[in-house]
Amino acid sequence: MNGLLIFLNLLQSLANCITLKETLYVHRTRPGLLVQEVSFYNPTDKNIEVSVTQDILSSWATEHSPIEHMKDNSEADADSGTKWHIGSKTLSKQVLLTVAGREFSRTGIMELPAKKTVLRHSLTVFDYTVMENKGDKSVTQKTIRDRKSRCVKAVKSALHAGSSDLYEQHTLAWHQLWQSGFAISDSKAPDSLNSDVINSTLYYILSHVSSTLQDLTSSPSEVSQAMTYLNKPRACYHNSHHTLQFSSLWQIGETVEAMNKGVDTHLSSLEHYGCSNYIKAGAEGVLQAVLLSLGGLSFRESNDKVVHMEFNVDPADLHRDYQFTNIRYADKTFLNISVIVDESNHAVLHVSSSADNFYGTDAGLAEPVLLSQKTQTFPVKLTKPLTAILYVSDSKKHLDSLRKIVQHVEVPVLAPAQDHRVLARHKHGHSYGGLPAIFWVILALLIVTFHFFLFKMIFSELCKSDSGHYYRRRALS
Numbered sequence: 001m002n003g004l005l006i007f008l009n010l011l012q013s014l015a016n017c018i019t020l021k022e023t024l025y026v027h028r029t030r031p032g033l034l035v036q037e038v039s040f041y042n043p044t045d046k047n048i049e050v051s052v053t054q055d056i057l058s059s060w061a062t063e064h065s066p067i068e069h070m071k072d073n074s075e076a077d078a079d080s081g082t083k084w085h086i087g088s089k090t091l092s093k094q095v096l097l098t099v100a101g102r103e104f105s106r107t108g109i110m111e112l113p114a115k116k117t118v119l120r121h122s123l124t125v126f127d128y129t130v131m132e133n134k135g136d137k138s139v140t141q142k143t144i145r146d147r148k149s150r151c152v153k154a155v156k157s158a159l160h161a162g163s164s165d166l167y168e169q170h171t172l173a174w175h176q177l178w179q180s181g182f183a184i185s186d187s188k189a190p191d192s193l194n195s196d197v198i199n200s201t202l203y204y205i206l207s208h209v210s211s212t213l214q215d216l217t218s219s220p221s222e223v224s225q226a227m228t229y230l231n232k233p234r235a236c237y238h239n240s241h242h243t244l245q246f247s248s249l250w251q252i253g254e255t256v257e258a259m260n261k262g263v264d265t266h267l268s269s270l271e272h273y274g275c276s277n278y279i280k281a282g283a284e285g286v287l288q289a290v291l292l293s294l295g296g297l298s299f300r301e302s303n304d305k306v307v308h309m310e311f312n313v314d315p316a317d318l319h320r321d322y323q324f325t326n327i328r329y330a331d332k333t334f335l336n337i338s339v340i341v342d343e344s345n346h347a348v349l350h351v352s353s354s355a356d357n358f359y360g361t362d363a364g365l366a367e368p369v370l371l372s373q374k375t376q377t378f379p380v381k382l383t384k385p386l387t388a389i390l391y392v393s394d395s396k397k398h399l400d401s402l403r404k405i406v407q408h409v410e411v412p413v414l415a416p417a418q419d420h421r422v423l424a425r426h427k428h429g430h431s432y433g434g435l436p437a438i439f440w441v442i443l444a445l446l447i448v449t450f451h452f453f454l455f456k457m458i459f460s461e462l463c464k465s466d467s468g469h470y471y472r473r474r475a476l477s
């Protein structure tokens, strides 16, 4: 999940054969940059010539705009002499698309020496912009010039960074993004949601949103604006059902159309449930919002400041182990929260915090406990009416005041143990209980052995009564 697409290919013509490994990625920190690395290997013992065309660039250059030869004398451009293309085209709704890039080879023919690998990079920058002042020709011309020079600048900067740095920036950015995440114990019950599906959907969503915080071209003021949004979660997923129970929301198909549709559904439901600040913050915010949505986590604010975070889920729904990693609590504090069903089938909360001035308390609003990097456990209490099962705040005073506000009809008690049949359904896919595999193996062996003795008995009875003639007759006929 580092944002790379890798293709392996074997190309064969009558007498020749080459292998191709293509790594393709849309750069995480450089907007609009598509990097294509192709390694051609010629396993045969004669030199081979192949012709290469890059559809996007060549069709753009010939069909939509004149080729402009871009001169680049930077040292990083090892393949100087390869052909450059840049073109702009107005799409419907006044969207101007500008593309700049470099082809693999100048002539379209590549020489592959025997038993050698040839590595080639291609960089393409895409830039979309909505044209204002349609009809005004001089404005249009100016916009086109601006966008073209912007693209050229982006390609040059990428060339300057060099291919290994580009690769590293990209994979590191993905790695940083994945510092926050969600994992859940595998369930075999039908229609249940597992980590692999959640992670791949998260990956599709994050691939669709840019990150102002990681984008190398963001200005300092854009970065600080994004941070402000990130620290103001507002009512994101406040009093809403957690999405873990809607498995269809997470099952996104594999076609591009299905992915686009699935991602759109997710983003519009985040918007609908009050997470617009997180969306405006970019990829980091969207990830936080989706994590909150999964588990029924939400923040409460007062006077424009976050006062506490709460974990709102019905104790009866806690029949699987799951873990939130690095949930951002406003500024620079990150929380890890896990639900663990212990041996007595009771769910227990494990909470740790990267800062040492945060407090946590259970649904019964017992005396707040200071959180730290060491995991602190909290019992899951059942209240009437149902309230959150965990409150976290950087103000002990605030948690103390909550105890006065939140009135329980009855004294909160420890939530009952989870139904063992539900637990068995997750573990085994059915509710017949969790007999270990060895039991079934022994049972099968017993049955086989029993039948074996049974057959042996019948067999010897038969032989005795027939005095063996039966077999002799069979053997002769």
Ligand SMILES: *[C@@H]1O[C@H](CO)[C@@H](O)[C@H](O)[C@H]1NC(C)=O
Pocket (backbone or CB within 6 Å): 178, 180, 181, 182, 183, 195, 196, 199, 325
């Ligand atoms: C999903 O992602 C989480 C957190 O990023 C990770 O801990 C977990 O191992 C991943 N699970 C799978 C099945 O990929």
Ligand SMILES: *[C@@H]1O[C@H](CO)[C@@H](O)[C@H](O)[C@H]1NC(C)=O
Pocket (backbone or CB within 6 Å): 325, 326, 334, 335, 336, 352, 353, 354, 355, 372, 373, 374
């Ligand atoms: C949260 O979990 C992550 C991943 O396991 C770990 O790297 C980090 O140190 C934890 N943070 C806290 C505050 O426990």
